[in-house]
Amino acid sequence: MQDLLCGLQSPIVMDIKMGIRTYLESEVCKPGEQPKYRNDLYQKMTKVDPHAATEEERERKSITKARYMQFREEMSSSATLGFRIDGQKLEMGFPMRDFKHVREQPDVENRFLQFLNGNHLLWSNCLQKLTQFRDICTKSDFLKCHEVVGSSLLFVGEPDSGNAGVWMIDFGKTCKVPEGITLDHFSSWELGNHEDGYLLGLDNLIRIWIGLQDRVFTAACQEAMNVSCSAVSEEGESGDMADDEGDQETVSGFVPAAETNGMPDATRAMPNFDDIRNALPSLTNNAQAPAPMSHENAT
Numbered sequence: 636m637q638d639l640l641c642g643l644q645s646p647i648v649m650d651i652k653m654g655i656r657t658y659l660e661s662e663v664c665k666p667g668e669q670p671k672y673r674n675d676l677y678q679k680m681t682k683v684d685p686h687a688a689t690e691e692e693r694e695r696k697s698i699t700k701a702r703y704m705q706f707r708e709e710m711s712s713s714a715t716l717g718f719r720i721d722g723q724k725l726e727m728g729f730p731m732r733d734f735k736h737v738r739e740q741p742d743v744e745n746r747f748l749q750f751l752n753g754n755h756l757l758w759s760n761c762l763q764k765l766t767q768f769r770d771i772c773t774k775s776d777f778l779k780c781h782e783v784v785g786s787s788l789l790f791v792g793e794p795d796s797g798n799a800g801v802w803m804i805d806f807g808k809t810c811k812v813p814e815g816i817t818l819d820h821f822s823s824w825e826l827g828n829h830e831d832g833y834l835l836g837l838d839n840l841i842r843i844w845i846g847l848q849d850r851v852f853t854a855a856c857q858e859a860m861n862v863s864c865s866a867v868s869e870e871g872e873s874g875d876m877a878d879d880e881g882d883q884e885t886v887s888g889f890v891p892a893a894e895t896n897g898m899p900d901a902t903r904a905m906p907n908f909d910d911i912r913n914a915l916p917s918l919t920n921n922a923q924a925p926a927p928m929s930h931e932n933a934t
Contacts, residue, residue, distance in 0.1 A: 639791050639802060648730075649750050649790040650722040651840065655832030656708055656824055657785045659808050663701040664826060672697035680706050701826055712738050716843075717836025720746050721787060726794050740843065747847060750790070753854030756797025758847065761790060764801035765841050772820075772834060779817050782829045784808040788840075 640646050664670050674697045680687050687706055692698050698706075711719040711734070720734040720743065737743060751758050768788075772778055785808040792799040812818060812829045820834035 639789065639800070643791070643793050645726055645794065646724075647726050647750060647790075647792045647794060648722075648724040649720065651788045651790065652713065652719050652721040653717070653786055653788060653833050653836045654784060655713055655717050655830075655835065656704070657713065657808075658704050659782075659784055659810065660826060660829060663699070663704055670699040670701060670826070672699055673703075676700060676703040679703065683710070710738065711735055712740070712743055713836075716740065716743065716839045717832040718788075718840050723750055725749065726752065744843060744847060747844065748850060748854075750792075751847070751851055751854075752794065753851060753857070754792075754794055754797060755851050755855040757792045757794065757799050758844070758851045760797060760799040761792070761801055762841070762844055764799065765837070765844060768801060768803070769834075769837055769841060772837065778820060778833070781809055781811050782818060782831045783820075783833045784810070784831050786833070 640648075672695060677688065677692065677696055677698045680698060680703055684706075688698070692702075705714070708714045713719045715738070720737055722730060722732045722734070723746065724730045734746070737746060765788075783806075786803060786805045789802045789804045790799065791802070816829055818830060820831060822828065822830045822832075824830045824832065
């Protein structure tokens with residue numbers, strides 16, 4: 636056992652539940668048994684969403700447990716993206732677990748941005764871990780014969796240092812599939828094929844993470860700009876910005892007042908974005924989304 640938070644002063648944490656389903660096939664139908672149609676599950680589903688049932692299901696007024704479990708996954712991003720946010724603990728905040736209805740990609744992106752809070756080092760370090768993890772998964776013989784259900788990727792970061800790690804956790808429903816079945820972890824699930832969509836979710840997660848780069852960098856620049864403007868304001872208040880003759884000091888990264896050509900006061904202290912970019916550590920600018928792994932390579 637390992638304490639992943641050991642030594643961290645103010646860690647942030649995010650739990651990403653992987654896969655298109657979080658239940659075992661044995662939980663919905665025992666081997667050799669025919670699926671049973673249940674009115675109670677139909678009532679539960681239509682109570683949540685009156686329009687979820689098909690015409691056939693409305694006529695029968697019953698659904699199978701597999702159908703009900705799929706319906707529950709469709710309430711989040713699991714069914715569409717192959718992963719869902721299961722929990723977050725942000726800096727100086729309380730744990731949050733109410734993410735069941737975070738379904739659409741823009742909503743997922745906003746939650747990721749909240750987690751990163753403009754910290755480009757966290758973004759870059761997490762991306763590095765994710766791409767390394769994907770490389771390991773695509774070469775794993777273990778994954779070819781095991782369904783990975785209900786497992787999570789745990790993101791742990793330390794905002795002050797930018798250090799971050801991503802760990803695979805929760806293996807209670809990781810099971811070896813029957814002989815003769817080889818999984819690609821991309822295909823749609825049908826009862827009996829044991830596909831879980833794990834790699835589909837991982838690819839979508841990496842794709843979305845890479846797509847956040849510009850927004851994270853913009854937030855980092857804005858934060859650097861705010862800090863710089865604050866420093867200039869403090870210097871100005873102390874009388875260090877000008878001498879008795881009205882001469883001005885030039886603050887690195889800022890436009891000197893003499894070059895503003897009468898611009899309004901609010902714009903005279905605008906930082907130079909190129910200077911800010913050069914002052915920040917590099918951002919993995921060449922990061923590319925992973926190429927979809929073919930089913931032939933997966934097997």
